Amino acid sequence: MEKLFDIASRFALEGTPSTIKPLGNGLINDTYILRTAENDCPDYVLQRINHNIFTDVEGLQHNITAVTNHLRKRLQARGEKDITRRVLTFIPLKADAGKTYFFDGENYWRISIFIPDAFTFDTVDPHYSEMAGRAFGNFQSELVDLPETLTETIPDFHNMEFRLRQLGEAIEADAAGRLESVRPIVDDLMRRAEEMTAAERLHREGRLPKRVCHCDTKVNNMMFDSEGNVLCVIDLDTVMPSFIFSDFGDFLRTAANTEAEDSPELDKIEFRTEIFEAFTKGYLEVAMSFLTPLEIEMLPYATALFPYMQAVRFLTDYINGDTYYKTAYADHNLVRTRNQIRLLERIEAATPRMRSFINEIISQKTVG
Numbered sequence: 196m197e198k199l200f201d202i203a204s205r206f207a208l209e210g211t212p213s214t215i216k217p218l219g220n221g222l223i224n225d226t227y228i229l230r231t232a233e234n235d236c237p238d239y240v241l242q243r244i245n246h247n248i249f250t251d252v253e254g255l256q257h258n259i260t261a262v263t264n265h266l267r268k269r270l271q272a273r274g275e276k277d278i279t280r281r282v283l284t285f286i287p288l289k290a291d292a293g294k295t296y297f298f299d300g301e302n303y304w305r306i307s308i309f310i311p312d313a314f315t316f317d318t319v320d321p322h323y324s325e326m327a328g329r330a331f332g333n334f335q336s337e338l339v340d341l342p343e344t345l346t347e348t349i350p351d352f353h354n355m356e357f358r359l360r361q362l363g364e365a366i367e368a369d370a371a372g373r374l375e376s377v378r379p380i381v382d383d384l385m386r387r388a389e390e391m392t393a394a395e396r397l398h399r400e401g402r403l404p405k406r407v408c409h410c411d412t413k414v415n416n417m418m419f420d421s422e423g424n425v426l427c428v429i430d431l432d433t434v435m436p437s438f439i440f441s442d443f444g445d446f447l448r449t450a451a452n453t454e455a456e457d458s459p460e461l462d463k464i465e466f467r468t469e470i471f472e473a474f475t476k477g478y479l480e481v482a483m484s485f486l487t488p489l490e491i492e493m494l495p496y497a498t499a500l501f502p503y504m505q506a507v508r509f510l511t512d513y514i515n516g517d518t519y520y521k522t523a524y525a526d527h528n529l530v531r532t533r534n535q536i537r538l539l540e541r542i543e544a545a546t547p548r549m550r551s552f553i554n555e556i557i558s559q560k561t562v563g
């Protein structure tokens with residue numbers, strides 16, 4: 196803790212840090228809440244950036260600064276109040292105002308303003324889901340004209356061909372001796388490889404662009420106020436150019452699963468159609484203005500792609516001996532893998548219904 200206070204003292208904070216405690220349940224970074232002694236000073240979120248995963252911290256913080264500044268300008272231009280509740284604000288270093296991260300010789304740290312009276316949810320009802328759809332649509336649409344070019348903070352992050360290659364390498368190495376026990380799961384995933392790498396092929400053919408998106412639209416990466424209004428999108432580490440429908444698919448992966456992503460109760464896993472429909476309605480209301488017909492057509496594909504990609508990533512990590520995701524017990528990544536495959540099966544079964552729902556919305560919009 197002493198050390199955390201020392202790190203905090205490097206940043207140009209308002210007020211005196213009084214307590215620092217762990218916050219949240221992310222799988223990658225370590226997050227703390229830093230309270231200040233004074234009532235009229237903000238509290239802060241202190242984060243250790245996992246630089247084994249985000250190897251280019253400079254590029255990462257450059258992206259985040261570009262994105263948050265752009266969003267802030269938009270909010271200001273619209274005359275919005277309470278701007279520090281509507282976009283994340285990163286604090287510069289005392290010694291170098293151009294930098295929003297501190298390297299202590301071993302780890303990288305950053306601090307942003309804590310948003311009080313704000314909530315994240317691990318599950319949502321249709322009402323919240325529709326608002327989240329609109330909010331992610333807005334987030335993407337605000338970033339359509341971002342002047343800066345963003346770096347890929349994790350190269351090939353949502354590249355399904357790359358994720359399958361990583362699985363192939365894990366199988367090849369079998370570093371933890373776990374391969375034999377998961378052979379049938381590997382086969383089950385490989386069977387879908389061709390279908391699931393469609394986006395990469397379309398991109399190479401020049402038919403599918405990459406655009407700035409969030410790339411980690413887990414349901415708990417959106418903040419709401421106490422009245423249930425969307426405040427802002429958080430967890431911006433992975434904001435980068437990718438397939439725009441990534442954000443759509445990844446949100447539904449967590450929000451439309453009746454179970455948490457690591458629930459072992461496979462029989463309870465359903466794909467919540469009402470969440471899909473509400474989210475799609477909210478999202479398309481905004482996103483129809485900038486999506487191409489092909490991007491719209493691929494929304495059901497994206498919905499299947501994300502549980503699939505996550506299953507491949509969890510399984511890869513399991514075979515590698517749990518080197519990437521935080522785990523709480525030996526089979527944690529395997530449980531997550533099975534969970535995501537079951538969700539994928541549910542989504543595959545729901546695909547015709549998803550298609551007709553999307554078509555219905557589109558035809559209403561184009562007629563009305």
Ligand code: GN1
Nearest residue numbers: 220221222223224248411413430433
């Ligand atoms: C990681 O940090 P967190 O928990 O929001 C991961 C996502 C996965 C997610 C699975 C940088 O996100 O891509 O979808 O876990 N982030 C990174 O829960 O790998």
Ligand code: MG
Nearest residue numbers: 221415416430
């Ligand atoms: Mg998160």
